[in-house]
Amino acid sequence: MCGIIGYVGNGEAAEFLMQGLTCLEYRGYDSAGIAVFDGRDLRIEKAVGRLDCLKEKLQGNTPAGHIGIGHTRWATHGAPSDLNAHPHADCTNSFAVVHNGIIENYLSIKEELLAKGHHFKSETDTEVLVHLLEDVYKGNFEVAVREVLRRVEGSYAMVFISKKDPDTLICSKQDNPMVIGLGEGENFIASDIPAIITKTRRTYIINDGEMAVVKKDSVWVFNKSGEPVTKKVLEVNWDAEAAEKGGYEHFMLKEIHEQPKAVRDTLTGHIASDNSSVILNELGWTAEYVNSFAKVYIVACGTAYHAALVGKYYIERLARISVEVDIASEFRYRQPIINDNTLIIVVSQSGETIDTMAALKEAKRLGGKTLAVTNVVGSSIAREADQVIYTCAGPEIAVASTKAYTTQLIVMALLGAYMAGLRKTVAPEMMQSLLGNLKKIPEGIETALQQEKEIKEFAKKYSTKEDLFYIGRALDYYVALEGSLKLKEISYIHAEAYAAGELKHGTLALITNEVPVVALATQKSVYEKTLSNIKEVKAREAVVIGIGLQGDKELQHYADHVIFIPETEELLAPLLAVVPLQLLAYYSAVARNCDVDKPRNLAKSVTVE
Ligand code: F6R
Numbered sequence: 001m002c003g004i005i006g007y008v009g010n011g012e013a014a015e016f017l018m019q020g021l022t023c024l025e026y027r028g029y030d031s032a033g034i035a036v037f038d039g040r041d042l043r044i045e046k047a048v049g050r051l052d053c054l055k056e057k058l059q060g061n062t063p064a065g066h067i068g069i070g071h072t073r074w075a076t077h078g079a080p081s082d083l084n085a086h087p088h089a090d091c092t093n094s095f096a097v098v099h100n101g102i103i104e105n106y107l108s109i110k111e112e113l114l115a116k117g118h119h120f121k122s123e124t125d126t127e128v129l130v131h132l133l134e135d136v137y138k139g140n141f142e143v144a145v146r147e148v149l150r151r152v153e154g155s156y157a158m159v160f161i162s163k164k165d166p167d168t169l170i171c172s173k174q175d176n177p178m179v180i181g182l183g184e185g186e187n188f189i190a191s192d193i194p195a196i197i198t199k200t201r202r203t204y205i206i207n208d209g210e211m212a213v214v215k216k217d218s219v220w221v222f223n224k225s226g227e228p229v230t231k232k233v234l235e236v237n238w239d240a241e242a243a244e245k246g247g248y249e250h251f252m253l254k255e256i257h258e259q260p261k262a263v264r265d266t267l268t269g270h271i272a273s274d275n276s277s278v279i280l281n282e283l284g285w286t287a288e289y290v291n292s293f294a295k296v297y298i299v300a301c302g303t304a305y306h307a308a309l310v311g312k313y314y315i316e317r318l319a320r321i322s323v324e325v326d327i328a329s330e331f332r333y334r335q336p337i338i339n340d341n342t343l344i345i346v347v348s349q350s351g352e353t354i355d356t357m358a359a360l361k362e363a364k365r366l367g368g369k370t371l372a373v374t375n376v377v378g379s380s381i382a383r384e385a386d387q388v389i390y391t392c393a394g395p396e397i398a399v400a401s402t403k404a405y406t407t408q409l410i411v412m413a414l415l416g417a418y419m420a421g422l423r424k425t426v427a428p429e430m431m432q433s434l435l436g437n438l439k440k441i442p443e444g445i446e447t448a449l450q451q452e453k454e455i456k457e458f459a460k461k462y463s464t465k466e467d468l469f470y471i472g473r474a475l476d477y478y479v480a481l482e483g484s485l486k487l488k489e490i491s492y493i494h495a496e497a498y499a500a501g502e503l504k505h506g507t508l509a510l511i512t513n514e515v516p517v518v519a520l521a522t523q524k525s526v527y528e529k530t531l532s533n534i535k536e537v538k539a540r541e542a543v544v545i546g547i548g549l550q551g552d553k554e555l556q557h558y559a560d561h562v563i564f565i566p567e568t569e570e571l572l573a574p575l576l577a578v579v580p581l582q583l584l585a586y587y588s589a590v591a592r593n594c595d596v597d598k599p600r601n602l603a604k605s606v607t608v609e
Contacts, residue, residue, distance in 0.1 A: 002086070002100040003027035003072040004178075005195055006159040006169045009186020009216045013037075013068030016188070018055065020195040021072050025051050026251075026397050026597070026604040027100075027191060028074025031085035035096040036068035037166045042096050046085035066216075067166060069159045069189075071098035074603045077106075078123030087161075088127040090134035091119050094163045097133070099126040100191060101176045102608060104154035129158060141165040142213055145172070146226060149211060155354070155607065157206075159189050172211040176607050177352050177380060180204040180212055180219055182233065187214050192376075193236050194395045204231040205378035234378055238394055250596045252398035252490070256582050257449060260442040262403040263575070265392035266410045267439065275435040276428065278418040283371075283387055287422040293343045293369075296323040299331050299359040300347035301606065303401040306482040307408035308347050310574050313475055314416030317571065318434075320425045328355035329609070331362065338366035345371045345415075349396055349404035350605045351379020358609070360384050373411045375404055389415070398597045399604045400490050402582050405482060406445070409575050413438055437569050441576070444566045448579040451563055455580055458545060458561055459587030462516050468493055469511065470581075471500040471537070472520035473530050476547075479574045480520055483581030490599050491589040500533035513541035518581070520547045521555050522565065522573035534558050545584075547577050 003024025007013040017034045025032075032054045033046025043063035047053040051072060071086035078084035087096040103109075106125035109132055114120070118131040129148060137144040141162045155175035162168065171178060171189050181188035181196035181203055188196045189212075193203065206212060209224040221229045248254035270279050296315055298308035305327055312323040326336070328346070338344065344363035348356045351374035360381060363370050372385035375393050382388045391407035417434060420426040426434070462468070468487060470480035477499045484495035498507055500519070511517065517537045521530045534544055535558060546552075546559030549567050556562045565576040589596045 002074055003191045003195070004098045004100050004157055004159055004189070005070040005191070006068070006171065006189030006214065007186070008067045008167065008169050008214055009183060010066060011186060013065050014058070014062045016199070017068050017070035018051075018058070019198070020188070020190055021051055021070050023195040024191055025072050026399060028072050028603050029598055030073055030075050030080035031082070032070070032072045033085045033087055034063070034068055034070040035087040035089070035161055036063035036065040037161065037163060038063050038065045042089065042093055042161065042163050044087055044089055044096060046082055046087070048080050048082050048085060067161065067169065069096065069098045069161050069169065076102055076608055077125040084122045084124050086126060088122060088124065088130050090130045092134065095130050095133050095137070095160060097126065097130040097158055097160050099129060099156055099158040100607065101156035101174070102154045103128060103152050103156065105152065109151065130160070133160060141168060141170060145170045146211065157191060167215050169214045170211065171206070171214065173206050174208050175354065175357070175380065178206040180206060180214060182219065186216055187219055189214060193238065194397065197236055197238060201236045203234045203236055205234055207383070208380070250398065250586070252400050252402060252586055252596050255396055255398055255403045256579070256586065258394065259403045259406050259579065260445045262391075262393040262407050263410055263445060264442040266407040268392070270414050271435045271439060275432045275439070277421045277431070278414050278435065280389065280414065280418045282389060283418070285418070285422060290319070290419050290422045292341055293321055294341040296321055296343045296345065297326060297336065297338070297363070298323060298345045298347060299326045299328050299356060299363070301328045301353050301355055303405050303482060303485060304347040304349060304356070304408060306478055306485065307405050307412060308345075309478040309481070310409050310475060311345070311347070311412035311415070313478070314412050314571065315419060318416040318426055319419035319423050321419065326359070328353065328359040331359040336366070338363055338368040340367045340369065342368040343371065344368045345373060346381060346385065347373045347408055348381050349375045349391075349393070349401055349408075351376040351381040352605050352607055353381070354607050354609055357381055357384065373408060375407070397604070399599055399602050400486055400585070400596075405578065406575055410438070410441070413572065434569060434571065437572055440568070441572060444568055444576045445579055447566045448576050451580060452583055455563060455583040456587045459584050460591045463491065463493070463588040463591035465514065465516055466494060467510070467515045468495040469515060469517045469537070470495060470497040470520070471503060471517060471533060472523070473500045473526040473533075474523040475571070475574050476520035476523050476530070476577065479577045479581065480518070482578055483518060483585070486582055486585035487588060489602060490585055490596050491592050491594055492600070493588060500530050503533060504536060508536065508540065511537050511540040511542050513543070515542055516545060517542045518545045518547065518584070519559065520577055521552065522547065522549055522570070522577050524570050531555070531558060547580055549573070
């Protein structure tokens with residue numbers, strides 16, 4: 001879970017590497033480093049801590065040169081330290097490497113190399129790569145890297161630089177993302193697109209097992225057997241600006257405000273103009289095909305898992321097919337019952353989460369039909385699944401996911417309605433009303449965002465508390481789960497989400513006047529019951545912040561504060577109700593002086609199990 005970067009061209013390598021690392025810092029931020037060939041030697045500079053620590057170290061002392069590699073780390077093997085930071089060099093400082101992933105057989109290789117007299121400086125698995133390269137190098141960089149790749153097992157995205165071949169970078173990947181940016185007289189390597197889009201929109205997405213030899217005027221890609229591969233250029237259509245903060249204090253706040261657009265973009269072209277049906281040409285399913293599904297699984301992690309829970313509700317309610325939702329890291333260990341009548345949907349913003357990927361591979365191995373819902377075109381999960389529906393959220397940089405979640409809900413609603421349309425399980429007028437209301441969601445989110453000021457005030461007031469509860473019934477419960485995760489991960493306030501009716505079976509004992517309760521009451525079918533649960537917590541002196549539909553006087557009567565969302569269908573309320581919860585989490589974290597975009601211990605893309 002690290003960010004890697006490479007540059008070769010006529011420009012100053014260090015300048016691009018530092019700029020690229022800034023965009024990749026969300027992938028890991030406990031140490032960083034660069035290696036640049038300065039015409040004589042490989043100059044390696046690294047520093048523990050945020051990228052700023054490296055920037056400070058380089059002030060007035062930046063290595064000059066036109067080829068280099070860089071890394072921002074999130075520790076897996078070896079604690080964060082200067083020594084464990086990448087790049088790592090061999091004994092003679094002739095080669096250096098940056099690596100994202102885990103080399104599983106590093107111990108046996110290390111023992112072999114130690115016996116041959118190699119000196120290791122770090123505790124990382126990565127360092128074996130570069131000593132092994134030194135060991136097998138017989139004058140041909142490419143041949144030597146190929147030999148290293150033949151020997152190592154595990155997951156990786158790595159870039160090598162060699163002082164003996166100072167015009168060439170060599171990179172390869174397995175189960176970790178890697179993109180090559182194609183410039184004029186310069187080329188770029190990065191873990192992902194935001195790091196290179198200020199330079200070029202023309203990219204090669206590197207596949208598992210491929211190795212690329214990158215010079216300033218050429219990029220050659222080879223498969224595992226060493227045969228050249230003809231790559232298709234993928235034109236990236238993201239705005240360069242979209243990867244910047246655009247005037248907001250944090251990426252998270254910017255991304256919360258981008259939701260109307262992200263949702264609109266995700267809906268575009270998917271609903272017939274008369275709202276009678278969903279169009280998902282990327283699937284092209286028939287009624288017969290959908291009717292063949294005896295069971296659907298939706299598998300994901302974290303926020304995407306919360307979106308999956310809402311997805312279950314949509315598919316079951318609309319298409320009347322039984323759905324099970326699984327946490328990806330649990331899925332493959334419980335021997336799920338899968339055959340060719342099973343549809344497995346994996347949901348992943350990044351498309352790189354290793355547990356979700358492993359679940360997807362297991363589902364395929366067992367013969368299931370697979371569908372990915374992801375935000376990143378060309379990501380590993382997108383390529384592995386039989387079919388893909390993309391969310392169009394644009395790059396999500398903040399570690400805490402916001403616009404990815406709402407766009408995932410949109411895809412889930414589209415999918416539920418699409419399957420229902422094929423199975424004819426929803427009456428035409430109901431379908432029309434649902435799809436018409438779905439189209440109005442972007443404006444609904446805009447309205448929900450207008451209460452930002454009040455929410456900021458509540459957040460300030462309650463940010464001193466150490467425990468909070470989120471309660472709700474039906475879909476509100478799933479939104480409560482997402483709201484509490486947001487608060488925990490960025491403000492470090494302990495928050496728990498409970499199905500409102502379940503509180504009295506034990507947890508009510510924790511409710512006191514010191515524990516505020518955020519109560520969601522947007523689900524009309526269980527509204528009265530939810531109100532009773534609110535009365536239960538009020539009777540224990542909890543302060544209640546209610547989230548309800550515009551004009552709900554009763555909720556206003558019982559709750560201490562109310563945040564309204566615009567009136568919408570029960571099924572679509574999660575898309576609006578989550579917005580105040582995102583803002584509440586954001587402003588609580590700001591009030592507590594937390595590092596909102598880079599919460600402690602967390603990284604954006606989880607590519608280790
Ligand atoms: C929380 C959050 C994480 C991710 C999870 C899955 O705000 O962002 O819980 O949702 O790590 O990531 P993806 O969707 O990239 O598979």
